[in-house]
Amino acid sequence: MNRSPLIRIPLLALLGASTLSLATPSVAAPPVVAPTLPTPAQPAPTSPAPGMVQAIPAAPLPAPIPPLSAAQEAWANDWLKQGAAQGLMARQKASGPLSGEALVRAVLDRAKALSTGRVDTADFLEVWALRPAPFDPRPSLARAVAEDRLAQWANSLTPPYAGYDGLRKGLVRYEAIRDQGGWPTLTAQSAPDVVRARIAIEDSAVTPGEKLSDILQRAQRRYGLNPTGLLDTRTLAALNVSMDDRIAAIMANMERWRWMPRNLPVNRVQVNIAAAVLTMFEGDQPISSMRAVTGSPDNATPMLMSNIHSIVVNPPWNVPMSIARRELFPKGRATLIKQGYKIVKTPEGGERIVQPAGPNSALGRLKFDFANPFAVYLHDTPSRGKFSSYDRLASHGCIRLEKPVSLAELMVASDPELNGQIQSLIDEGKTQRVSLPKEVAVYLLYWTAFASNNGTMSFRADPYGWDKLLANKIEASSRRVDPTAAPAATIALKD
Known part of the structure; x- marks a missing residue:
């Protein structure tokens, strides 16, 4: 099969260059966040005649504003x-x-x-x-x-x-609740009627005869918790988050909306870092969603926007030196070699650790590449257990995907040479890079507060402390x- 967008990269070539990152500038700079217009061609600069002082063009005057009536x-x-x-x-x-x-x-x-x-x-x-x-x-x-x-x-x-509009309306509502005295602090011994009344302050759907377990399940879903229907420790903590902190979260999320471009690409991938969820949009409508694992509180996943340009099939993992020093080198060379790692000499005379491609690679079978100064990307993982958890902030900053093959198939579906072939490429066992038929915009976002269609507010934990x-x-x-x-x-x- 002729796969024109498919570039086969020899394994040793990938092992010799970091697959974990693009070249990171010495001074980190944010990625370009919006397309820029092409710069028109400029005439070649001319040097002033000897003895002449070249005039510096005056800055354009600000637009005059007529006097207000x-x-x-x-x-x-x-x-x-x-x-x-x-x-x-x-x-x-x-x-x-x-x-x-x-x-x-x-x-x-x-x-x-x-x-x-x-x-x-x-x-x-x-x-x-x-x-x-x-x-x-x-x-x-x-x-x-x-x-x-x-x-x-x-x-x-x-x-x-x-x-944004949902948060604006939510802010008005929560400030009104605050001005009316807020809500009581619950304990594990709080009476059912007290718990019911507390949840009803935020949830207008609570009815007098409704089972408390159903009310609790609805609250747990709004907080991104396991909907057990029980007043467990995590549910109690979510219900006892202070009114000021909830208002701060709404304000912070409104501010992040103001950072967004006014026109989003209709085809895009969005990751909610705080909720650890990835959503694929097509025609500006969500068509696929999956659980993800995002950065732990000590390894925050950055907020950014970029474009996924290619997928590496069967990628090796060049372990970043920070992880190698902290987590792997202390195990000893013999243990690392026994676990399948390779210790490679660097041009500077040092050593680095490489995990070859394969079923046990930390990157799994697929890696989705996009330019950014933080060396983060989306990737598969052999460790599947975390996806069943409601606490999925556990990576070193990259985003692990629950269903990477499905996401890859969506991205290459418009190419008849690649459509339906991702698993076949994986089964070949070779490390190869697949260029996407069209780059896909990717947004890593941090949403901890959002409103449903009926105006009910949902919240997620603030794992990085960014809201306050x-x-x-x-x-x-x-x-x-x-x-x-x-x-x-x-x-x-x-x-």
Whole structure:
């Protein structure tokens, strides 16, 4: 069979180059997060004549914004008060009305925060590589003022996704619950009526005659727990998460939605790192989902977007030195060789560990490659037991897949030479790279809060502690740059 996109790579060639990573720059940089337009051809630079000083082109002037009318100023001041409702600050801040240039600056700042996030990318963690595209709200604001369409302009700023809107509505609801006193703390000895009433605060579907075990199962599914219908330790802990932490999670997830591109590829792979689930989208609709194993709390899987360009069939594993030093070299050379590892000399005179391809390889039979500066990828695994667990954050940062062959078949289905052939390629036992007929976008995301179609909120644990950290960064950034937050910041300092 002629497989034009199939490139056979000799095993020794793969063993000689790290299959675990692409070349990592000395200073880690986030991957490109949105396609860029081709740069038009530029004329060749010319050198100035001797004795002449070359003029430096002046920077373009910012778009002039027409003066706001009295009605527009009133509208803009009311709009600025909605920052808390959009998750841009923890509580509503009292402030006097702004006018003139101060009001314009505040409106521009709020527009940028709604479009690309309140937290500046300079304040991101390195592993938050899901970076928003640059956005300058000034030209569109100038048009909106001139055309008297400020409300329509403001509505266009937030992410156009049902996921964001569901969180926005959830934030309103949870802040109302907080303002009404929140919820009680449960214990293992709490009476059934108390447990029922506690769950009903979040779950409007609870009915008076419903069995408590059914109510508990529904709550456990919302928290991503094993639906036993029993008030076990993990369920009790989820029900006792504080109201402030739930609100922080909603705010953090709203912020992450603001980092997303405004147009997602209709064909893509999405991984929810926190839930350890992979979903394949085709035509913007989910067509396949599977359990995954994602990074442990000590080996966080980064948030990023990239494109899967190829699949390595029967991949060897070049063990990263960090894992080799920490977990393998301490076992001793004899033990490693007995377990099938190879110890290979490096050009620098050191040694590294390679696990040859085969049924026991840590990468299993398939590895899905995409460019990123973190040396992470999707791959198969011979260790299948973890997929039956509800606690699947256990990898070194890569994503292990429950059904890798099915995912590979979906990716090559449009190529008649490869369609239905993935298992045959595996059975050949050779290490080979299959170029995809078309690259597939991949998004590694961290969703710990999301709303169902009926508005009920679901939560997942925050294994990396990113929710509270991000919520604090949102609040701190709001106090630094948002004029409507100034009075509250002053009060906080006095306290």
